[in-house]
Amino acid sequence: MARFGQDSLHPSITDPDMDSMRILSETALRFPDALSFSSGAPYDGNHDLANLSFYTDRYIKHLRDKGVPDARITRLMFQYGPVNGLIQDEVALMLRKDEGIDVPPEAVMITHGFQEAALIALRGLCASPDDVLLSVSPAYVGIRGAARMLDIPIRGVLEGPDGLDPEAVAEAARAVRAEGRRPAALYLVPDFNNPSGTVLPLAARRRLLEVAEAEDLYILEDNPYGLFARDGEAMPTLKSLDTAGRVLYLGSFAKSAFPGARLGYLVADQEVADGSGTVRTLAQTLSKAKAMYSVGSSTLSQAVIGGILVEHDHDLRSATRELAAVYLERLDAALDALAEHFPPGADHGVEWNTPRGGFFLALKVPFTADLAAMERSARDYGVSWAPMSMFHLEGGGRHEMRLGFSNLAPEAIREGIARLARFIEDTPRETSPGTQRPTSRETAPATPGAAA
Ligand SMILES: Cc1ncc(COP(=O)(O)O)c(C=O)c1O
Incomplete structure (x- = not known):
């Protein structure tokens, strides 16, 4: 088959940054047994073909x-x-x-x-x-x-x-x-x-x-x-x-x-x-x-x-009240599970922010949270997430993960955070514990992008 020179394609086609959507959606396919915090897919438990x-x-x-x-x-x-x-x-x-x-x-x-x-x-x-x-x-x-x-x-x-x-x-x-x-x-x-x-x-x-x-x-x-x-x-x-x-x-x-x-x-x-x-x-x-x-x-x-x-x-705001409650319950489950596994005052080097809604939160960890780390997490610990660095436009976010909780039931969220906690504990830190900032969700919300 004739070869087509990659260099002659528009740069957007060959730019690795353009692959993030595909990588995030393929993670779920590549690691079907992993609980996935890597996507922002909406809850789909209430659909009915008849609708x-x-x-x-x-x-x-x-x-x-x-x-x-x-x-x-x-x-x-x-x-x-x-x-x-x-x-x-x-x-x-x-x-x-x-x-x-x-x-x-x-x-x-x-x-x-x-x-x-x-x-x-x-x-x-x-x-x-x-x-x-x-x-x-x-x-x-x-x-x-x-x-x-x-x-x-x-x-x-x-x-x-x-x-x-x-x-x-x-x-x-x-x-x-x-x-x-x-x-x-x-x-x-x-x-x-x-x-x-x-x-x-x-x-x-x-x-x-x-x-x-x-x-x-x-x-x-x-x-x-x-x-x-x-x-x-x-x-x-x-x-x-x-x-x-x-x-x-x-x-x-x-x-x-x-x-x-x-x-x-x-x-x-x-x-x-x-x-x-x-x-x-x-x-x-x-x-x-x-x-x-x-x-x-x-x-x-x-x-x-x-x-x-x-x-x-x-009036979609009224029509989506039940759906909003589903997402808020998931957000609360994620925040509670994080607080349980990473208690304030303990030396774990983990911080997170506390959004009031939406599909995502930012988790800061004491090691490089890149795609290689995410693959290890998905393959060996059964939990996936998205490297925050994928979303930064000027570099940054190296030590952060995006956790998307919208498409996991609260029970799966609790299990997923437990798995994530094991992965984080087992991953060698890159910074000495003494340099970590305070680690409670009340005292120090993570500043997305301030890591790295
Ligand atoms: C910030 C943001 N904008 C827009 C969308 C939805 O885009 P679309 O309507 O193309 O599916 C998403 C979905 O993930 C999003 O996160």
């Missing part, structure tokens, strides 16, 4: 109730659909109820998951080779990959225990500008960041919007986990606080409904005037990019998700 047809029918009934003739519904379902989607009305209603985001349906584009929304937003906002994407670091691997695919340079801004420091963002923007480049956008997950679980406090949200205005930055707000806060603790989204049109909101139904639908959305209500003076929303303007990435999103998937939204009166 697929129920919700599709519910959406079709909704269209009929609105007076749409059957011939048109048939065409909508079977033909190529409108590029920006079918269910923008439903998503706009949901955004108002769930997030206090008040935008017209024309400001919404239905996408093939968050991932396509990110590709489209980045393609639109980063206009020249000198445009740089600032991103929280550590960050979800999907944003790094999207930027890499588009040859958009990405600059990490290290977060602390409370997420991104707005002043650090301003500093990074100025540093990029001092290099003669333009900081075009900032990516972050203000609610339960993947991989660290951090939440941006309200004052920092307000300040970040001021910084975005002062530094002429657009913010890409990614919010797949915001629904899974404890009762009464949900924070206002940046988009709901944004009065200056600085935020593009990137949503996903992967966690609030199911990832197999591969559905998400981009909210971009900023106005754009074309050459003839016609003013449209940025979401409408970006529809050219949507057409070229995927022509349109699956009408079938949109019918199912549309049916879920209609059936639950566009």
Whole structure:
């Protein structure tokens, strides 16, 4: 067979960093007996095949109730659909109820998951080779990959225990500008960041919007986990606080409904005037990019998700209360098991943070937590996790693990943490015990990224 030179492929295809998603998902296949803290897959114990047809029918009934003739519904379902989607009305209603985001349906584009929304937003906002994407670091691997695919340079801004420091963002923007480049956008997950679980406090949200205005930055707000806060603790989204049109909101139904639908959305209500003076929303303007990435999103998937939204009166926050309780129970099980195996005051050199929700927490250990260590942990101790260094954009996280607890039942979490404790105890330390910082979850939350 003829050989194809790897060097002639686009660098994003050969970049080892682009392999993180595959490596994490293949870990489970390679070590089927290991309990897996390595993925962020949602809980899937409540799915029922009958729901697929129920919700599709519910959406079709909704269209009929609105007076749409059957011939048109048939065409909508079977033909190529409108590029920006079918269910923008439903998503706009949901955004108002769930997030206090008040935008017209024309400001919404239905996408093939968050991932396509990110590709489209980045393609639109980063206009020249000198445009740089600032991103929280550590960050979800999907944003790094999207930027890499588009040859958009990405600059990490290290977060602390409370997420991104707005002043650090301003500093990074100025540093990029001092290099003669333009900081075009900032990516972050203000609610339960993947991989660290951090939440941006309200004052920092307000300040970040001021910084975005002062530094002429657009913010890409990614919010797949915001629904899974404890009762009464949900924070206002940046988009709901944004009065200056600085935020593009990137949503996903992967966690609030199911990832197999591969559905998400981009909210971009900023106005754009074309050459003839016609003013449209940025979401409408970006529809050219949507057409070229995927022509349109699956009408079938949109019918199912549309049916879920209609059936639950566009209130996914209420509809996912039971699911939120499942995740919170798992988070508590993980935190309790860690406290049991690594008691405060003992000399184990282990620290972790205490997220209030989401799918992930950060665990700091006294040795290099890289892929080789993870393989040893999975093969010899029956427990896998994700090296935090995979999520860092500027290096760092060498001594940290991301623990994803969303897809393990509490009993399995307790067993998994017991196995992890044995692995950690058996692994030689790289630093002398005297140099370890205090180790209680009350006294010293791990600062994701501060290790190494
Ligand atoms: C931070 C973050 N954004 C978005 C997503 C969902 O992306 P998609 O809708 O493409 O499945 C995930 C899923 O893991 C995530 O962790």
